[in-house]
Amino acid sequence: MGKFEEALASRAHIRLCAALVPGTRQEVEQSAKRPCPQAISEEQLSTGGEVRTVDVYGRQARVVLDRNTLFLSRFPRGWLVTAAGCQQRPAQPYQCQVKGG
Numbered sequence: 001m002g003k004f005e006e007a008l009a010s011r012a013h014i015r016l017c018a019a020l021v022p023g024t025r026q027e028v029e030q031s032a033k034r035p036c037p038q039a040i041s042e043e044q045l046s047t048g049g050e051v052r053t054v055d056v057y058g059r060q061a062r063v064v065l066d067r068n069t070l071f072l073s074r075f076p077r078g079w080l081v082t083a084a085g086c087q088q089r090p091a092q093p094y095q096c097q098v099k100g101g
Helices: 002-009 013-018 022-032 036-041
Strands: 051-057 060-065 069-075 078-089 092-099
Antiparallel strands (some): 051 060, 069 078, 078 092
16 A cells, blocks of 8 residues: 555556556556556645555455555565545445456
């Protein structure tokens, strides 16, 4: 999560893409019909602010930030982002700007 937010704050699009799980990165590229660094720059993601809560469920995690939520999955090389820019909706699933298919 920290690497993703740092890359987002510094507009380091290659590092942002490296922090995504492969399926999410592929979905970003397919939706935009461009390489991930170009596609992610067009998403207009904003940093989420300070961490409010972290919930870990085995190899999955939800990180609630001040302004949005991230979902992560544990891989051999560490935690990677499965969905970003997520907003909670009453009695419905989260709405995420970036997510896997």
